[in-house]
Amino acid sequence: HSVESTDMWLTYPPDEEPLYIQYEFDRIYKLHEMLVWNYNSQFEMILGFGLQGVTVQYSVDGTDWTVLGDFELARGTGTVTYTANTVVDLGGAAARYVRLVVNSGWGTMGQYGLSEVRFLYIPAHAREPQPGDGETQVAPATALRWRAGREAVSHEVYLGTDAEVMTLVGTADAATFAPGNLEFGKTYYWQVVEVNEAEEIAAWAGDIWSFATMQYALIDGFESYTDDIDAGEAIFDTWLDGWINNTGSTVGHLESPFAEHTIVRSDHQAMPLFYDNTGSSSYSEAERTFASPQDWTAYGVQALTLYFCGDPDNSAEQMYVKLNGSKILYDGDADDLKETTWRPWTIALADFGVNLRSVTELIIGFEPGGAAGGQGVVYFDDIKLDPTIPAAGRFLVRPWSGDADSGMSSNKTYTHTGKFTGEGVDGEPILAGNGVQFERDRDSSGTNWTLTGPATNVFDTSNPVNVTGDGAALVRGFVYGDQDDSHPVLTLTGLEPGTAYVATFYAVGYGDAGGRFVDVTPGDNPHNPTRIDQNGAGAGNGLLIQYTYTAAGTEMSFAFDALVTGDSWHHYAFSNEVASSN
Known part of the structure; x- marks a missing residue:
């Protein structure tokens, strides 16, 4: 133990009032023992600064005090090997404050000191929660568990989505409780009050803990399928195709690996669904029958979301989904099947009009959008149930060669424009084509927008681009940067709620197609x-990424998360226009 006087407490007594040292805890504890290391400088045996006689008092509020008793504290040894040599039995006293009133010391110098005091307590509060405090991705079916407070007879469980407004959801006899009504995509706060009516303090309120549930329920991520046909583990053994249902579909590749391993949204596999409506069948379907009926009403789920990715050579057919035989048509553009963009399709479950407590069959299909049928392949990944039905807009990704097909017009109403650069004067106008001027930006902010996050690296260059006209200036130079735990976010402000807008991001391929995948998340x-390939048009070729949406409030945001660590979205230029001005 230390013999340095600067490591210890030493003081003179105040005039005309008792000297005491007071300890405050973060809450009320059931105290067991107090261990005391007295004043312990190397000259203590001569000086006698250590406390000798003390009165121990305790309180729950710092106002009303109870006397535990008078005690003599053993003298410090003045050595570095000194250990606590006084133990005071606190007898399970409930206290937040403890006070040692000094009655006398071991010497006559008129100063009094201590080295260290430790308090041991009886764990009356609940502790060691499961899920752990702050844990995420918790399944809604999870039961709450904890280590019970000592001497607790029953356990009151309080739960809510607001730490200030938790309600009693049940009383348990054991240290576990299953809420049963948790929902996906929410943060919950909970507290256990340990109860024993026979004790002086009948209830001990524990800490407030929190956890966040999973954002969705995964129906099929396509990761479990193998190439073992004999074991029935191939993807087409679960998703039946035209070989079984006599439609124009083929699930999986004809040769192993049967699942898709390259064009995937997450993890390692996706489902390739080939459709051919040119022959004897006028439609193509892949169907999955569940081994046991599924309850798609539990835990607050509201929507079915499928991620799909197309192919440029596809015929633009009508895609649809069936649930227990009820059919919902894809409400986007049929040409979305031609885009190599991983996009979500979200369907309100209530729109199917079926018994969602007993879902037995899920079908994905394609039928002719016109008189003649076509063929192609669409990749599917991450079929899931979502807790919300977003009032989301839609992305459109298309090539851009110059002013003629840029979509810019001086007749449109632009609410926001920005050209990121490290050159020129911040805020000055820059000609973007067709009589439209953009705002030059050097500090990642404008009068009604901001770009926050790590996109702070400036790359100004005259790199050749295959975009002609004044618009080429928009893709000469960019800012970039991304981190695994912090992604750039563009926020537009000053929007008119209820107004339809089109946000456009101007880009050029900085490498070959397939080389810069970024997940773009709109605020709605x-x-x-x-998932968008910013190099999708090929090296040097222009690309327009447009998002049509209706403003729910005065702000709209876009977050950019590069798929590959070390990559990032290249922020060249953007605009936001009133949709009715098209």
Whole structure:
């Protein structure tokens, strides 16, 4: 133990009032023992600064005090090997404050000191929660568990989505409780009050803990399928195709690996669904029958979301989904099947009009959008149930070669424009084509927008681009940067709620197609990002990424999360226009 006087407490007594040292805890504890290390400088045996006679008092509020008793504290040894040599039995006293009133010391110098005091307590509060405090991705079916407070007879469980407004949801005899009504995508706060009516203090309120439930329920991520046909583990053994249902579909590749391993949204596999409506069948379907009926009403789920990715050579057919035989048509553009963008399709479950407590069959299909049928392949991944139905807009990704097909017009109403650069004067106008001027930006902010996060690296260059006209200036130079735990976010402000807008991001391929995948998450669909290849048009070729949406409030945001660590979205330029001005 230390013999340095600067490590200890030493003081003179105040005039005309008792000297005491007071300890305050973060809450009320059931105290067991107090261990005391007295004053312990190397000259203590001569000086006698250590306390000798003390009165121990305790309180729950710092106002009303109870006397535990008078005690003599053993003298410090003045050595570095000194250990606590006084133990005071606190007898399970409930206290938040403890006071040692000094009655005498071991010497006559008129100063009094201590080295250290430790308090041991009886764990009357609940502790060691499961899920752990702050844990995320918790299944809604999870039962709450904890280590019970000593001497607790029953356990009151309080729960809520607001730490200030928790309600009693049940009383348990054991240290576990199953709420049963948790929902996906929420943060919950909970507290256990340990109760024993036979004790002086009948209830001990524990800490407030929190956990966050999973954002969705995964129906099929396509990761469990193998190439073992004999074991029935191939993807087409679960998702039946035209070989079984006599439609124009083929699930999986004809040769192993049967699942898709390259064009995937997450993890390692996706489902390739080939459709051919040109032959004897006028429609193509892949169907999955569940081994036991599924309850798609539990835990607050509201929507079915499928992620799909198309192919440029596809025929633009009508995609649809069936649930227990009830059919919902894809409400986006049929040409979405031609885009190599991973986009979400979210369907309100109530729109199917079936018994959602007993879902037995899920079908994905394609039928002719016109008189003649077509063919192609669409990849599916991450079919899931969502707790919300976002009032989300839609992405459109298309090539851009110059002013003629940029979509810019001086007749449109632009609410926001920005050209990121490290050159020129911040805020000055820059000609963007067709009589439209953008705002030059050097500090990642404008009068009604901000770009926050790590996109602070400036890359100004005259790199050749295959975009002609004044618009080429928009893709000469960019800012970039991304981190695994912090992603750039563009926020537009000053929007008019209820107004339809089109946000456009101007880009050029900085490498070959397939080389810069980024998940772009709009603020009106925060749990369902769209994966876009910013190099999708090829090296040097222009690309327009447009998002049509209706403003729910005065702000709209876009977050950019690069798929590959070390990559990032290249922020060249953007605009936001009133949709009715098209």
